[in-house]
Amino acid sequence: MGRSVTPDPSPHQIEVEQKIRAHEAAMADDVAAVSRVDEHWDEYRQLIRQNALVFEDAGVALGVDLPDVQKRLAAHRELDRYVGQLAQEQSEFVEEAARVIRSAAEAESERLRREKAGAPWA
Structure with missing residues (x-):
């Protein structure tokens, strides 16, 4: 019984496969970078929130009926x-940016896969 042998990929197909991998890695890096921005905004929001709570506690200790304390x-x-509002808007922007990055990357990866599939075997 004869065994079917798959021919080795051509240099062009190897090159296209490398482009696909590099493109997918770059997309993953871009999405990770955008996610880090969102994480930093969330950390900042939490820090400001904690700071506001500390001031609330200090205000109670000083006396909330004092005009200067009320103002601060x-x-x-x-x-x-x-x-909090800025962090929410930033999060929405980051989600949209990640969607755009993924969509563009998927379209390019698909184009490269079609190019690879259409490339002649050596």
Whole structure:
């Protein structure tokens, strides 16, 4: 019984396969970089939140009925809300950026796969 032998890939196919792997690795790096930005924003949001809570506790200890304390507590609450809003918007932007990166990368990978499939065998 004869055994079917798959021919070795051509140099062009090897080159295209390397491009595919490099492209997929670059896409993964880009998505990871975008995710790190989101993580940094989340850490910043948490830090501001903790800071606002510390000021709330300090305000209670000093006496929330003092006008200066009320003013500073209001400013910290506003900063906390603002940073929370920015972090949420940044997270949405990051998610969209990751989708765009993945979509473009998948389209390019598919193009390269078609190129590889259509390449003649040596």
